[in-house]
Amino acid sequence: MTEALISGNVICAFISAKWAMELGFGEGRQILFLFGGLLIGPLMLLILYIRLQYKYKEETKVQKETS
DSSP states (O other), X not given: OHHHHHHHHHHHHHHHHXXXXXXXXXXXXXXXXXXXXXXXXXXXXXXXXXXXXXXXXXHHHHHHHHO
């Protein structure tokens, strides 16, 4: 049981760091999101997912305005 929880949080940590990189955060913030993913994995993913959605929504809005 504990091994599944640990491995799940490690996976969440790596995904959090990757999404932080896609959002354009610096290395320091990426490391913070990595450690945050280790501690509170799914919650950190939810926070970053919401930020990614806002970013993509803004990008599509800008693309529609330029077209």
